[in-house]
Amino acid sequence: MPLTTETTKDCQGIIHLGSGVITGDEFVEASHAALELVRNTQNFHYEFLDLSQATGLQIADEHLEQITAQDRLAATYRPNAVVVIVAPRDDLFALGKRWEQLVQPFGWGTHISRHREEALQWLSANFPPPPTERLEAEISSATPVDFTE
Numbered sequence: 001m002p003l004t005t006e007t008t009k010d011c012q013g014i015i016h017l018g019s020g021v022i023t024g025d026e027f028v029e030a031s032h033a034a035l036e037l038v039r040n041t042q043n044f045h046y047e048f049l050d051l052s053q054a055t056g057l058q059i060a061d062e063h064l065e066q067i068t069a070q071d072r073l074a075a076t077y078r079p080n081a082v083v084v085i086v087a088p089r090d091d092l093f094a095l096g097k098r099w100e101q102l103v104q105p106f107g108w109g110t111h112i113s114r115h116r117e118e119a120l121q122w123l124s125a126n127f128p129p130p131p132t133e134r135l136e137a138e139i140s141s142a143t144p145v146d147f148t149e
Helices: 024-040 061-077 090-106 116-126 131-140
Strands: 003-007 013-023 046-058 082-086 109-113
Touching: 003 024, 013 024, 024 046, 024 061, 046 090, 046 116, 061 090, 082 090, 082 116, 090 109, 109 116
Parallel strands: 013 046, 046 082, 082 109
Antiparallel strands: 003 013
C-alpha cells in the first residue's frame, strides 16, 4: 500500500507515509484511520503526512470532500490539532493547500511544506500548543459548577 498510517510511540502523533502513486481511496482510508484513533482515545493530537516518496496522485473532488467531512468530525474531538504535510511535488503541494483552505474553519494549526526538515521544525515549534493556548482551551471546556446547592 503506497500510503501507510502509523502512530508515534508516545501516542501523540499519527504518521502517514506515502510512496508511489497514491489514490484518493487511500487518502480517505488514512483519514478514516486517524478519525477512529481520535474518536476512541484521548491521545493523538497531531498528524504528519509525508509525501516525499510519492510519485503520483489519483484523486477526485469527491475524495477531498470525504476527507474534509471526516476532518470536520475529527475536529470536534481535537479542536486544537496540528497537521503538517510534506509535499515536494507541485501537484501534491497544490492538493495540500486546497485541503488547508477547506479545513481552515476548524481551527487546526496546519502547515504545508515542500521539505521534510522544514516541516519537522514547524511541528516542533507548534506542538504542543503554547501553555497559554492549552489553558484557554481547558478553561473554555470547563463545566460550570453550581455552588448554591
